[in-house]
Amino acid sequence: MKLIPTQIKTKKHFDTFLVSKGFKKTRQRDIIAEIFFNGPHHHYRIEEILEHARKLDASISYATVYRTMMMFVEIGFAQQRQFGKGQSLFEVQGRHHHDHLICTQCKKIIEFENETIEKLQAQVAKRHGFKMTHHKMELYGTCVSCQK
């Protein structure tokens, strides 16, 4: 069993993708990709990308951010996640698989990996005859700072 280390998707990859598939490089896509791929954290709402984008170009619309994020997902450059209710969050594709710890108070998100749990999940699926494609594991609670 070998693991091909999945390449982390970057803005440069996206630029290349656009050209190679005959899509157009636009000011809007450039700004959105810059924020999404090189921004300070890993879990963006469409609204947050929009806010940041508008600081660079006040005319950018929600629809364009929406469509660009959907394109990222479509072409495998982003993962779309739903934690609880509320809006979807998007994160860059290609980093190591991980799950999430979520503070219900301050909404802080901590990523973690646990190989043992992953193996047990695969076992459970197999035991029920499932061909597992993916899973979702979220641990909810209060983070250290919110406990004070």
Next chain:
Amino acid sequence: MKLIPTQIKTKKHFDTFLVSKGFKKTRQRDIIAEIFFNGPHHHYRIEEILEHARKLDASISYATVYRTMMMFVEIGFAQQRQFGKGQSLFEVQGRHHHDHLICTQCKKIIEFENETIEKLQAQVAKRHGFKMTHHKMELYGTCVSCQK
């Protein structure tokens, strides 16, 4: 460490609850509770309850089913779940804790428990200083029959 076996909530409990809290016993609540607590499976959409309810009383409204299900959740008689997108599913509260295997093809839901995974999840949370309140674990894939 002892476990007080949580009592499975029943329609009878609900009837008692209504009386004890001064809420009214109505034809609508009776029908909805009957379907929810004594129906043939464990994961109901509001729309499904509504359909069944209307066979017994054609005038029952979506709003009433909605509010009744919300009441069940509010008073701890139901759990509300969101698998992927789409509508919420509701299941009776008080059965043993479990997680879910979901067939992405036929939407079949299989429940499972895995004590080892639960312990490891608690460990992960603790290691990050989290006071974990609950978690969500869903394994997605194709079930036996859908693999043929």
Next chain:
DNA sequence: TTGTACATGCATATTATTTTCAAATAAAAT
């Protein structure tokens, strides 16, 4: 019975997402 607070049904509001379409524009063709 009758009074009244609670519950219901209908309509409408919210929230997040998705699509439509005329106008704008990137990139190819002159």
Next chain:
DNA sequence: ATTTTATTTGAAAATAATATGCATGTACAA
């Protein structure tokens, strides 16, 4: 550089799920 064209955009509207306001109806206590 100018024209052509197909793609992309922004604004608005459509959709989908959830949630609420309000006039009317009803359970149930008096």
